Amino acid sequence: MLRNVFFKSLQEQQRSLFWWVIGLSALNIVTILFYPSFANRPELNEIFEDLGPLAEAFMGPIEDFTSPEGFIDSQLFSFMIPLLFVAFGIFSGSGSIAGEEERGTLDLLLSNPLHRRQVILEKFGANLIAMALLGVGTWIGLVAGAVMVSMDISWLRLAEATVSSALLGTSFGALAFALGSARGKRGTAAGVSAAIGVAAFLLNTLVPLVELLEPLTRISPFHYYNSAMPLFNGLDPLHAFALVATTAVLFIVALVTFERRDLGIG
């Protein structure tokens, strides 16, 4: 595991990643275990209907909450899963370069025959893999839950919705990574990214309540995450591409800013 910066960075995240996977898959299983008590009560749909647009904002534009997709989308993919993926992304992204710099280990690392861009590339790669592993763990939790309550739902669609979450998390992770690479301050990178995340979430959920402002949601990554409803329709290639492109741009920002600046010593 100590062959290079990539594996080292992955290994650093191993313990926290383990608990994130446990947490997320447990959340999924426990949530889905409640499904049978929802499934046969169509009257719940009317209750949600009565809550009006605010409920729709936070739980998605779902007609039937008692269907397997409606239940999982409203209970998990509308709020908890994307929130946790974004949090994990920010956590690992801000810890990469900025974490290393704040702990003072960046000098030691870069005194080895490495280009700065190589460190960026390997650390970013490690974060992508960590996010992918979190996605796999989350998906396994979803499938396990579905199997336990004999839920009739496509495993592929569950995977596609999870991929969409992972892409969302990655784009915010890339934001934190870029801020950390540009400034070397972990707290700032995490804090600013989290604030932007909250703003983007609120933008996507609350702005549609005012119909006129609806197009504004297009600047929020959350729009590209779930508005095409991947759990029902599969992953929308354009929306997925928007998230990947955001990540790519931020990665380039990290490369360029880190290449140019003076490094700190913690």
Place this chain on the structure above:
Amino acid sequence: MTTGFGDVIHLESLTKFYGETRALHDIDLTVRVGEVFGYLGPNGAGKTTTIRTLFDFIRPTSGKATVLGLDSQADAREIRRRVDYLPGDIALYDRMTGRELLKFLANLRGGVDWNYVEQLAERFQSDLNPRIRTLSRGNKQKIGLIQAFMKRPELIIMDEPTAGLDPLMQQEFYALVEEVKAEGRTIFISSHIVPEVERICDRVGIIREGELATVEDVHVLKDRALHQLEFRFAQSVPPEVFANLPGVRDVVVEGTTLNGTVVGSPDAMVKAAANYEVVGLTSRETSLEDVFLAFYDGDSPNAA
């Protein structure tokens, strides 16, 4: 100045500003192959800034640094391949054991002779098994030293290498420096500890407030060493006998006690004192920094 054959480090008008703050000003410095060079100065003088420029962690505002003939910015990776580094106040990966860290660094450097690593660990009495987090300051420093020496690079740059080491380990470190030198390899050491520099370095550059004050052979500076002598005589002595001796200054007689400062050899003053009955004698050798300051406060500002 041009880069000559055998120049290991060459700094040309190296200047670094942090905003308005000037960290380094117009540093010209050459380190030759095979020497142990001491970079001496108080904390905050710019030693670490200079060193971090050599590894391209910091970009100079103006001027140029070459290491082994390579440009510090354009050839940073090649420099890092051929030069090893002990950062000052070294921070290590706390969750790793010493062995894991050294293996990791060895992998990044394309492999090292592990027997030599074990040998170094033994010499420094460094236990590589516990997690680094649990180690004392001194024991972390030992791991830092091992990684700097382990690949036997042609140049080792060390920022305050003996910080936190107990005296026995300092001796071991000095011995190791001797060995590296005997093999014709070059060492650049920053330090604020004068006796250390005197002991292990061939040449010394003194830096103050971002400016290189002088570069000199250590023995030349030692020749200029100041001795503060205090003689206690059986009876009072005439001060003028001492005040006019070569190299003697600041002669003060109080009762039967005479104080004076000698630049260079104290021989003449001691012989003059021997004409009287001496009942007590104290000598205090002042530091290279003092030497240097006295040197510049004196009348030969261009002598360096």
